Amino acid sequence: MIPGTLPEIAVEVPTSVREALGDKAALDMVPWLMRLIPIVAVSRDEFREVLSRLDRLETRMTSLEGEVKDVKLELQALRREMNERFDRMYERMLVQTRWLVGSIAVIGTIISILLAIGQIVR
Incomplete structure (x- = not known):
């Protein structure tokens, strides 16, 4: 045939x-x-060939889905870690800002006292 x-x-x-x-x-x-x-x-041979290709594609897609899940999990872990780092950095900056404001207040107070003493002594 x-x-x-x-x-x-x-x-x-x-x-x-x-x-x-x-x-x-x-x-x-x-x-x-x-x-x-x-x-x-479509001939049977063509149909079987297409099915075979689809099976291979399905296998590859399953593999890629697993890899994508792994990448998503890694990204979530990285985001959590970065958020923790930013939180720690924020806390440190807040403490440093408080110390700076306190130091400026103390220095301002000392200067005010010295100026007051200077005016009294004059």
Whole structure:
């Protein structure tokens, strides 16, 4: 058999088709369908090849999904770590700012006292 062709077989047209279309139209339809099927149909070998490729793609997609999950988990861990670091840095900056404000207040107080003493002594 030539690839892309169908064997010549006797095809019986269903009674409902004969009744709906008439004998002549039903008999004309059979050769037309026999010519149309090889054009639009997929051979079993092609179908199996496509299924095989789809199976490989499915396997690869499953593998990639696992890798993507791992990357997402790593990113979440990295975000948590960065958030913790930023929180610690914020706390340190807050403490340093308090010390700076306190030191400036103490220095300002000392300068004010020295100026007051300087005016009294004069």
